[in-house]
Amino acid sequence: MVAPVSHRATCAAVLVAAPASGQGKTTVTAALARLHARAGRRVRVFKCGPDFLDPRWLALASGAPVHSLDLWMNGEADCRARLHAAANEAELLIVEGVMGLFDGTPSAADLAVHFGLPVLAVIDARAMAGTFGALAYGLQHFKPGLPWFGVLANRVASERHAGMLEGALRDPAHWLGGLPKGEDFALPERHLGLIAADEMHDALARLDAAADALAATPLGRLSVAQLPQVRFDASAVEAIAPLLAGRTIAIARDAAFAFIYPANLDVLRALGARLAFFSPLAGDALPACDAVWLPGGYPELHAEALAARTPLRDALHAHAAAGKPVWAECGGMMALHDTLVTADGESHAMWGLLPGRVTVQKRLAALGPQQLDLAGHSLRGHTFHYSVCDTPQPVAARTTRPNTDAGGEAVYVRGTLRASYFHAWFASSPEATARLFDAAPIGFPHDDS
Template structure:
């Protein structure tokens, strides 16, 4: 298979909260409106930003991460995208140089030019110093330029641009985008615990993206013609031949997957892997009271059961079906919010106690502060490979269920103490944890969680 090439950018920032997602989605929407085929990727374990990018681009959004998904997977996905797309955009995570497997390292290994988005709302000429530092910190970092965000007006933009050592770095300025509700300023892409509100939850989501695209269209970056993007064309080599296809470890088995606003934190690649392993995937909506499909195993992904607790608890018919599934010894894998839904009760942020499904002993408690964040690994007995994933939650769980295993921070296996370890509860045929895995990191371990031995 020959190499493929396509204009491509990494959209990065000095840190979180600078406006990477808005800029990426605006750029994707602007070009998709113009009839270009845009593919967007997201760095790091993020389930929410991709909802916006998928709406903006009209194409599925996959994860790129040197640790979580692996460099080979990153290269394969970019090569496949370059064969079909007119433009590839990769939104970074956290700050450009944050972490051992940083966005900068991804950009350097794959030859992706970096566009830096900087919140310039409280700075002037310092934008130039910050841009110079980010550009020159690694001499071999592919570079595109800087987009100033939350800029007050033309005079402010002129001050920012004047501070740049290289005038060619300037790709424009975006104003603070949003509106007002009840006299208060609101964000164009609103947030809550765990991250952005998913695009499908807002009826005017596309209008919000169009507003961001319209603002970007007035900048030098937004006015660039397709021919101008050739300066950022990247060649992606074809993956080496002979890569083994996943063994059909779930052949003949049906895996039911909860999919709705209460269970929305799903990597598309995880669904793909289930099918590659031979499983028939049957999605259903607990929130709408849909019946549990006839299945051999059930996966309850993460999400927001706390926002829909009364509706979930009201569907007693589904609860009865879930109890019958467990009584028959059929496996359940529940992660994050999926685990919360299985508990006896959940104490919400306002202190009220809400009954849940009652299949897993114990209760959960919602907190206003983050309880855990970061990469985790889960090794099952007798398995050479460990599942890689992450933990990110604002709740805690108090359960009497047996927890024979833990998902650990990388590098803490075998340590006398393992801070940040996440319990993996086992109760009958239920296996539940805050740990949210990338299935392809250990397909055999995943198949065991779903009942294949």
């Protein structure tokens, strides 16, 4: 165990939450981060719960990597260590919540209570007046001990409307202002969430417009010193042994394979691996490597281009035939099947390392936290996908859901190829992560390695 750092760190900090998804949490979080970052202040942002898309907007807004915080997936010690490290280097720390403030186990409210993060509630105030006050009051008082900062109205129709909303609050001091509905700073969405910031040519302009709108509110006029100040204690964390020292991991990274936690890359480097990135969409060759990671993403949106990458397909076949490991998560696994059928019914011949077909449907197939027991360690993460898999490949193992033995996602093993819809948070078990990229048999009871 690494000895804990003795000192504590204090900085301005808030947790941005809402009554439900779709209220404007990401817009407000990004606007607040952008407002202070472009003024030259050091800002760090976190996202509550597993998420690949919101953090890319928040990273652009803040100018720094954005990590997930989840009391179950990360664990308390990891969350505490990340917050303390960020508070040591930042003037403002912002955590964006997930879904509604009290949704999930653990919820964003649990995180706020655990670390003393005052809640900034964002409420979509369209077609609402007095009920705004009731919602704000309920959010503040539903959970005993919840730290509270105030409430911001979103999509406000007019100054008169804003006055009605402010007047509905029990405590006028909690009014942090209202944002109008603004098409110039709306963040566009598709089936898995927000469209990634790096896919939008005007992403930074949208963030600047949101920051400009926020600057006109009471919240935007507060200095960092006037925001809630929170003390973060240091935490002891386990040292990571260099179990992958001397090995090179080739990682697909582009618009088709974009679901990568920055923290996962940190873990691989701490394990001693050298990382070599390549873009299947750009036609990059597979780098010389000891193992391959195909992360999740949107292969269904780029199926025609991926199907045409026959040199990469052949290189992946040769890699696997040589007994070198492949770890494929969700979208990465989809690309490895014989066939991918898109949501509009188009069928594409894919890379053929796994038999069968994957079909994208219009309704959600799976969502929620999962864990994979591997080599005596539990690797935690989540699942979120719209496609379904029809394959004769035997299921080697299954993930489980928290606090239950119920089976979750299938894990397929074919030689040294391991694939699943499961998205892993590598920091939850660096030892298990190393096994994913090791050529030794994975140790599942029903694999064919």
